[in-house]
Amino acid sequence: DAGITQSPRHKVTETGTPVTLRCHQTENHRYMYWYRQDPGHGLRLIHYSYGVKDTDKGEVSDGYSVSRSKTEDFLLTLESATSSQTSVYFCAITPGQGHEQYFGPGTRLTVT
Amino acid sequence: DQQVKQNSPSLSVQEGRISILNCDYTNSMFDYFLWYKKYPAEGPTFLISISSIKDKNEDGRFTVFLNKSAKHLSLHIVPSQPGDSAVYFCAASAQVGAQKLVFGQGTRLTINP
Numbered sequence: 001d002a003g004i005t006q007s008p009r010h011k012v013t014e015t016g017t018p019v020t021l022r023c024h025q026t027e028n029h030r031y032m033y034w035y036r037q038d039p040g041h042g043l044r045l046i047h048y049s050y051g052v053k054d055t056d057k058g059e060v061s062d063g064y065s066v067s068r069s070k071t072e073d074f075l076l077t078l079e080s081a082t083s084s085q086t087s088v089y090f091c092a093i094t095p096g097q098g099h100e101q102y103f104g105p106g107t108r109l110t111v112t
Numbered sequence: 113d114q115q116v117k118q119n120s121p122s123l124s125v126q127e128g129r130i131s132i133l134n135c136d137y138t139n140s141m142f143d144y145f146l147w148y149k150k151y152p153a154e155g156p157t158f159l160i161s162i163s164s165i166k167d168k169n170e171d172g173r174f175t176v177f178l179n180k181s182a183k184h185l186s187l188h189i190v191p192s193q194p195g196d197s198a199v200y201f202c203a204a205s206a207q208v209g210a211q212k213l214v215f216g217q218g219t220r221l222t223i224n225p
Contacts, residue, residue: 004155031211042116042201042215043156058212090155099144099211103155 003027004104006091012110019078021107023091031094032074033101034058034066036087043090049074081111115139116204118216126224131189133219135202138183142204146213147176147187150199159200160187192223 003026013019023032031050035043035058045058047066055066063085065077078085088108092101117136125131135145143164148156162169162176162185169176175188189196199220203213 035215040217042118042217043203043213044215045212048212059214092155094211099205100146100158100161101211101213102158103148105155106153 004091004093004102006089006104006107008107009105010108012112013081014112015082016080019081019109019111021076021089021091021109023074023076023104025072025074025093027093027095028071029093029095030071032068033092033094034064034074034076035090035092035103036060036085037090037106038087046076046089078109081109083111085109086111113138114217115142116202116214116216118200118202118219120219121217122220122222124222124224125192127194128191131187131192131196131221131223133187133189133200133202133221135185135187135216136183137185137204139204139206139214140183141206142214144205144211145176145178145185146203146205147174148201148203148215149196150201150218156201189221194223194225197221197223 005024007022033048034046037043044060049055049068067075091104146161147159150156160174178185199218201218202216205211
């Protein structure tokens with residue numbers, strides 16, 4: 001157990017509304033990541049963070065923003081949700097200097 | 113352009129036999145490779161990894177083989193058990209620090225009794 005929680009676990013929202021997903025970790029890991037999982041694509045990196053207020057873009061960052069004001073929380077925001085952002089979103093952390101990432105339980109987001 | 117590919121969407125294996133999952137990559141800068149297992153409604157769980165300086169890494173029933181010249185890696189599970197039924201993702205990384213993993217599409221493994 002990597003001590004990662006995600007909230008909400010499920011959300012249904014309408015096109016055009018803002019949505020914020022939260023990732024919370026309890027072990028002060030420096031690196032945190034947001035991925036989305038879609039059929040046929042595996043997991044794709046949206047944004048990542050390498051410290052408080054330090055974030056960078058991943059492979060599929062368009063339409064998403066992130067914030068990290070505290071070590072333990074990494075927020076993913078969809079400013080104006082679209083149907084193409086219907087997906088399962090996973091948060092991950094890297095403990096120490098290793099390559100392995102450990103994932104949270106995921107948030108299933110449906111945009112109608 | 114898919115840098116990491118798992119060309120078999122699904123694989124069915126009899127319990128007790130060997131399961132072999134394959135993964136190909138195109139980016140020669142990748143220097144670390146990982147396998148993850150995913151059950152429905154759960155996050156991926158780390159299974160085993162291998163550095164590009166090795167060609168084999170073993171952990172219990174799981175062995176990962178890396179063929180750098182062919183840009184190919186495989187995961188062997190022996191003997192296969194019903195609890196191994198899951199989706200398996202391979203992933204690759206090309207830098208230290210913030211590890212930006214690139215994942216394959218996944219292979220659904222079904223172990224039949």
